[in-house]
Amino acid sequence: MEIGDAGVAVADPAIRQKYIEERNKRLRPDGVKQFLKLANSTQFKYLDDDPWVDHAAYNAGAPALNDGDDIKFLVLGAGYGGLLFAVHLIEAGFNAADIRIVDVAGGFGGTWYWNRYPGLMCDVESYIYMPLLEETGYMPRFKYAYGPELREHAERIAKKWGLTDKALFRTHCHTARWDDAAKRWILELTENRGPVEPKKEIKLKAQYVFVASGTLNAPQIPRLPGFDSFKGQHFHTSRWNYEITGGTDVDWTLDKLKDKRVGIIGTGATAVQAVPQLAKWAKHLYVFQRTPSSVDERGQRPTDPAEWTNKIASTKGWQLARSHNFNSFLVNEPIGEDLVDDGWCRTRSYCGVIGAPGIIVPEKIPEHIARLHAYDLERAEKIRARTGEIVKDPETAEKLKHWYPAWCKRPTFHDEYLPAFNLPNVTLVDTDGKGVEALTEEAVVANGTSYPVDVLVLSTGFSLAVEGDSGSTVQRAGMKAFGRDGLDMDDKWIREGPGSLHGVASHDFPNLFFPGPSQTGVTANFTFTLSILASHVANILAEAERRAGQSNKVTVEVTKAAEDEWGGELLKRAAWFAGMRGCTPGYINREGEAGKVTDMQEQMKAARGAPWGEGIVSFTEVLKAWRDEGELRGFQVEANV
Missing domain, CATH: 3.50.50.60 (FAD/NAD(P)-binding domain)
Structure with a gap:
């Protein structure tokens, strides 16, 4: 291994060739079609069932929503994303009584509600992954919280902000249509009341709708x-x-x-x-x-109460500061001491999928990709060596070694996985x-x-890419959204490519908001992005309603010019992700199908849906600068009588 400028290991051409060979083995002509569409499957119908819900208890209680209700805020999703939307609205001055939450699950938690397999835990430090720890005063029991604790925390958040009785569970919203005369979204929902009672059809009106149903919600077979x-x-x-x-x-x-x-x-x-x-x-x-x-050390350990009190949570604003510190290491511009100090913070090359400062021009793409591989080499060699040291059988150890860079497949960290193969x-x-x-x-x-x-x-x-995928949040939520003049959001995004401002709202879809995942900043810590986007939207609505006065027909909509401008800014930075085209097949590149696109127009449309190429730290600064202007630039606010 050679060491180049600034102490960066120089990428080995033989290893890069090995990566290409291993990738080519895995390319399949059927791409995402290798997985079943669960909607068309009878054998796997059980995946739509909720094994955890108590239907009788819910059916006996008073529902949070009824057919014909007209509400101010409807949040679709009761996981951390939906809860963060609701909490930030309340913190921005709105009334919890005006908020309703809908989820197909039987309780709060989102992915932590559905996933309850043995060994389940978060793979990002719980002190920054679990949102609102400072506000709830809660100390996680472990550095990486286990599934039950993560679900309990969702329930804790709902209770603290008075949301427990504001949720209608077991309910799927399948259609949302904008009524321009009423300045309301008309939503059609179906409540699953269990095997004994018939399903209940519900029609609602809502002034504002937030689609926060997550991405890890459709199991694939x-x-x-x-x-x-x-x-x-x-x-x-x-x-x-x-x-x-x-x-x-x-x-x-x-x-x-x-x-x-x-x-x-x-x-x-x-x-x-x-x-x-x-x-x-x-x-x-x-x-x-x-x-x-790729399996690196996790370093799981119980939280030390003294360290928590005296160091980790000792100052006001500690969780946000710790999150910013974590993000700074991921984009290779570290701020001070490494507070989290885990494998993520030492994975410099992960910026290949989340972005980092610096705009890459087309002629510099080969140099950029070579630099990313150089960043990755030492990490990858260390993990492959670790595999060989832990797994006693040499043949098994060799097969457990990964041959792709960190940005191609989410890195994993675990202390017991590799030793299991010695049993x-x-x-x-x-x-x-x-x-x-x-x-x-x-x-x-x-x-x-x-x-x-x-x-x-x-x-x-989980199914993160399906045939005809528009990339829109509403499609991932399993619903259709029809905006002005009946415009179908999926049709718009397939025709033009993803279109939004800051990844939270789209032109021709007034009062509809979402937390990406297209066109936003991203990081390994999903809840950080959810939190900053939820806060961003809450601030937009608070300012819009302040300007509009007492009208109950306020509309907030992204202008076409602002949407196009944001898409252009994303395109300028999209070359950062050029290394993704050579990745081993997986959900990140649509099982290799993304690399098959040769039409330049289609490539540009896809590039509009890329994350913010300069990374999460830059993205956060962009949002702050935009808010500091105080102009709601790019949004049109109307107060209708």
Whole structure:
């Protein structure tokens, strides 16, 4: 390994060639079509069911919304994103009584409501990941909080801000239409009242709508020949079935697996956490791998109360300052001492997917990509070496090594995943990039070999890219939004490319807001972005209503000029993400399909949906400067009688 200017390791051409070879193994002509559309599947209909909800209790209670209601603020989503929208509205001076929350789940928490698999925890430090810690006065029990604590915190937030009785759960909003005469959104919803009572259709009016349903909400299933004939038990990690495994979502004693052969398909971030728990209990565990994760040390430990009081949470504004500090290390412009001090902060090359200061002109793209690879080399070599040191069998260790840079697949950090492969009851089945071939009545077929399994766990992730994907938040929420003159947001975004101002609102869709994910700044800590965008929108609405006076028909809409200008600014910075085209297939690049686009116009449309190329620190500064102007530049505010 050579060391170049500024102490940066020079990328090894042989390793880059290895990356290309490994990527090419995994490219598939069917792209995102390799996964089933759950809406068209009867076999996996159970993925739409909520295994955690108490329908009888909800049906006996008073609903938070009724057919015909006309409300001021409707928030679609009861996870951290939806809660942050609601909380920031309240903090901006609006009344909690005017807010209603709708979610298809049976409670608060979003992804932490649905995902309850054993081993579940956040992969970003809980002190910055869990929002509103300072405001709630809560100290997380661990540096990386486990799933139950993350769900409890969502409930804590709802209680503190008086939102517990403002939510209508088990309810899906499928259509939103703008009524320009009434200056209201007309929304059609369906409440699922369980297996005993019929579904309830609800029609509402809302002045403002916030779409915050998240991105990790649609489980995806691979198309596998023979799945219909498989007689074993199976479930997806996001709908973990403790009746099959034993244990509960708060007690991971999987005692029903003691005499079972278990297979798990997938080795991404979820499997990295679930595999060690399965390995402790299964008679035998087969781990089916298409693409290995990079697995660095996590360093999990309980929170030290003295350190929390005297150092971490000792000053006003500590959580925001700590978050800014974390972000500064991710964009390679560190501010002071490394407060979080974990693997993320040492992954310099992750800026390849989240951006960093500096605009890359087209002729400098090869140099830019080479620099990113140079940033990544030392980290990647260290992690591959760590794998070899921990996993005792050399052949297994070699197959567990990742061959792609950090910006291509979300890095993982775990202390127990790699050691699990030293257990005699754990077998890695590496498919050399091909994936599982088929299922039979009793087995999983990979590499031409049948592996008998009694229980099959699908750790195959979530659908972040589907055929005809517009990239819009409303599509990800499984709904349609029709703005002025009946304009379909998906049609607009497919035709023109993503269009918004700051990633929060789109022209021709007044009073409709969302937290990206297109056209915003991004970071490894998702909740930070959600919080700054929710605060941004709340400030916009507070100022708009201050200017409008007492009218209850205020409209706030992005102008076409502002939307185009923001799209242009994103395009100027989009070349930063040029390294993504060479990535191994995954959700980040639509299973490799993004690299197949050769039409320049289509490439430019796609580039409009890229994150802010100069990184989250710059994006935060851009929003602050815009707010400091005090002009609501780019928004048209009208107070109608």
